[in-house]
Amino acid sequence: MSVTIQHISEKKALKTKIGNSLKQLIFFGWEQALSCLFPVVIFLSLAITKMVPLPMLPRYDWLLIICLLMQWWMVRSGLETRDELKVITLFHLIGLALELFKVHMGSWSYPEDGYVKIGGVPLYSGFMYASVASYLCQAWRRLQVKLVKWPPFLIVVSLAAAIYLNFFTHHYWIDIRLWLFVSVIIVFWKSWVSYEVGGTRYRMPLALSFVLIGFFIWIAENITTFFGAWEYPNQAEAWSLVHLGKVSSWVLLVIVSFLIVATLKRVKGESQPDRG
Known part of the structure; x- marks a missing residue:
């Protein structure tokens, strides 16, 4: 019994x-x-404007207006702070600079018309990068993220700068992406990200969080290219799956955005590192 x-x-x-x-x-x-509120709005806007043509302005210009209104509402409603807006704007400019260079090099293109385009790049494209920073800022606050054994500031900044520059320099010199991945593993080997869910704290290796976010952005990239956000050369005739190798590029870009957001939180004292 x-x-x-x-x-x-x-x-x-x-x-x-x-x-x-x-x-x-x-x-x-x-x-x-x-x-993911900001990225979701971008996805919906891409889908709707693809299926339902809007009057008066080209699609790319409508997307820019929608993104600007969304960004204004995020700050107005208090979902984003002014300091976070500065980081998001910085990442918008970083992403736009990368877009200008990559389109010039023929890595991808924006084939549709638009009044607000620079060097063949519509200005709304920067918001797709900014939405990644927006997600990080939102998740950081909602999950009460804390950093465990965060590396020294100069090492973090140097690594982020090297990752970003390699997106440009590999067109003219060797691609040091593999070495950058090795550096990330070495620098963040003992680093963890701690977060709270329903009153319980969990933690995850920081490098793993980079990979997971990068993978989901790759999935989002397939959705956005399907709806014509931009176009890779192999998608000119018909849409096809984005090469899985692009995950590595997104992982590196996520690292840059994460380090920028983490630096803001550290400077503002919102995320004191746990040395335990």
């Missing part, structure tokens, strides 16, 4: 544990979805 009672008790405990885990997973997914 006691064995049966113990077995029932163990089954109840297992069900409770599974139920709590599912609740935590759902809550985590909901917080992530809220953090």
Whole structure:
């Protein structure tokens, strides 16, 4: 009889544990979805303007207007602070500079018309990069992110600068992407990101979080290219899956954006590193 009672008790405990885990997973997914508000608006805008042509202005210009209004509303509603807006704007400019160079080099193109284009690049494109920084800022606050064993400032800045410059220099010199990945692993080997879900704190190796975010951005890239956000040379005739190798590029770009956001949080004292 006691064995049966113990077995029932163990089954109840297992069900409770599974139920709590599912609740935590759902809550985590909901917080992530809220953090992705800006990217989701961009996706919806791309889809709607692709299927329903808007009057008076070319599609790219309407996308710019939508992004500007969304950014204004994010700050106006308090979802983003003015300091976060500065970081997001910085990343918008960083992304736009990269777009201008890559389009000039023929890495991809924006084939549709638009009044607000510079060097063949519509200005809305910078918001796709800025939305990554927006997601990081939102997730940072909602999940109460803390950094564990964060590397020294100069090392972090130097690594971020080297990653960003390699996007340009590999067209003229050797691609040091592999060495940059090795450097990331070495620099962040002992670093973790700590976050809270439903009152419980969890932590994850920082390098793993870079890979996961980069992978999901690659999935988003396939969606956006399907809706004509931009076009790779192999998609000129018909849409095809973006090469899986692009995940590595997104991982490196995520690292740059993460380091910029982390530096802001450190400067503002919103994320004191845990040395434990």
